[in-house]
Amino acid sequence: MEHSGPASSSQSVSAVLAEHGYRITSPRQVVLSTVLGRDRPFTAEQIVAEVKALEPGVGRATVYRTLEILASVDVLTRFLQADGHPAYIVGTPGHRHHLVCSDCGSVVAFTSCPVDELVRDLSRDTDFTIDGHLLEVFGRCPTCRAGQSSAGATSLPN
Ligand SMILES: [Zn+2]
Ligand SMILES: [Zn+2]
Numbered sequence: 030m031e032h033s034g035p036a037s038s039s040q041s042v043s044a045v046l047a048e049h050g051y052r053i054t055s056p057r058q059v060v061l062s063t064v065l066g067r068d069r070p071f072t073a074e075q076i077v078a079e080v081k082a083l084e085p086g087v088g089r090a091t092v093y094r095t096l097e098i099l100a101s102v103d104v105l106t107r108f109l110q111a112d113g114h115p116a117y118i119v120g121t122p123g124h125r126h127h128l129v130c131s132d133c134g135s136v137v138a139f140t141s142c143p144v145d146e147l148v149r150d151l152s153r154d155t156d157f158t159i160d161g162h163l164l165e166v167f168g169r170c171p172t173c174r175a176g177q178s179s180a181g182a183t184s185l186p187n
Contacts (some may be wrong), residue, residue, distance in 0.1 A: 039065055042104050049102050052078075056087040060095040064105065070118040070129075070136050110134060111167040130170035 039061055043053050053061075064071065077092045096117055097150075099105040106120040111131035118136050128137040130163050144162050152159050169177075 042099070045102050045104060047096070051098055051102075056084070056091045057095045057098075058086045058090055059087055064096070065119060067119050070108075070110075070182050071114045072114065072116045078160070088130070088156045106138070108136070109163065109165050123132070126166065128166045128168060131167050131181055132169055132173040135170050135172075 036133060037112055039058075042061060042065065046053055046057075051057075059080055061075060063076055063083070068128065073093050073096050077089045078098065080087050080092055093126065096105060097107075100117065103121070103123070105117045106125065106127070107115055107117055108127045108129065109115050110129055113127045118138070120138060124142060125141060126137045126141050126142065129134075142164075148159050151157065
């Protein structure tokens with residue numbers, strides 16, 4: 030599915046949303062301007078807190094719903110963090126997977142899909158129609174490794 034170019038500006042995102050039949054209400058606009066332009070992953074709760082500081086009238090449900098809408102039109106990509114909780118990153122459309130740093134949450138997206146062949150085999154062997162899959166890869170980024178050079182510390186504090 031092709032969308033009209035990278036949806037990086039508020040204006041082009043509004044166009045994408047309109048194209049999918051979503052109205053740009055003013056609460057959605059607040060969420061939109063809060064998330065766009067971020068180059069780091071973020072959680073819905075982070076956005077709830079920031080939106081609340083800007084516009085106390087915008088509720089948590091609206092933030093969650095808006096983020097899901099933005100993910101559904103490929104403006105955001107939803108992925109799972111190492112702790113299993115979902116997070117979002119502003120991303121270009123398309124099928125992609127993510128390498129996530131378990132410490133700081135930084136994300137590297139990669140477009141090559143190592144699961145394609147497995148999915149084809151599974152579909153053939155089981156006669157399932159397969160709609161999609163998720164794959165996240167977890168590790169520790171160079172910055173975090175440099176800051177924690179002691180070997181063998183693999184457990185997270187939670
Ligand atoms: Zn890191
Ligand atoms: Zn894939």
